[in-house]
Amino acid sequence: MARAWRPESPIMKALARVFDLILLNMLFILTSIPVVTVGASLSAMHYVLLRMARNEEGYIIKPYFKAFKDNFRQATCVWIIIMLFGGALFADYHFLDKLPEEYRSLISGVLVAVAIVWLSTIVYIFPLIARFENSLREIMKNVFVVSLVFFVRTIAMVAILVGCGYLYYNLPLRATPVLLLFGFSIPGLLMAYLYTPILKKMEATGQIDTEENQ
Secondary structure (H helix, E strand, O other): HHHHHOOOOHHHHHHHHHHHHHHHHHHHHHOOOOOOOHHHHHHHHHHHHHHHOOOOOOOOOHHHHHHHHHHHHHHHHHHHHHHHHHHHHHHHHHHHHHHHHHHHHHHHHOOOOHHHHHHHOOOOOOOHHEEEEHHHHHHHHHHHHHHOOOOHHHHHHHHHHHHHHHHHOOHHHHHHHHHHHHHHHHHHHHHHHHHHHHHHHHHHOOOOOOEEEO
């Protein structure tokens, strides 16, 4: 029984991972409170999650804030663009009711396609910012390429993002503590397991500048 409580035991490793995910989730929420900093928070969270997915994690707080600081400018610019684009999509969706009925299906299909592209950008762009040092133009080009080449993984990550968003929107108020503890770090880790092999392939084939940002 004593073996189960040794630091190298599976139980203790699992408990350590749970604690790290809680800590990471709280850091993400706290640094995202100004809203405009969400982009930097996402890049920092994905930097830590990438280390977790590669079993390289150690400390959480110091790497998180270093990534937050190093990526702040680029990630914030990207986040503002994403918010503006998302706001335009939201406005267009509510404008559908004012269109003639014969155009609604066509426009709805276009909006769904654009929304998928928008979500595909979200699931890749912050991990790429966290992992590589590139211009925004290069990052967007890589987002476009990997989202198509690894289409199945892209759809899976978009499904995680949309599914969690729908679940959280419909959560009862009493479930809020679960969201505060794991609501962002666990979905992020699931996506990290999906995009980590992609980043490894990109590094190995030299498809993008592999100079680390950290």
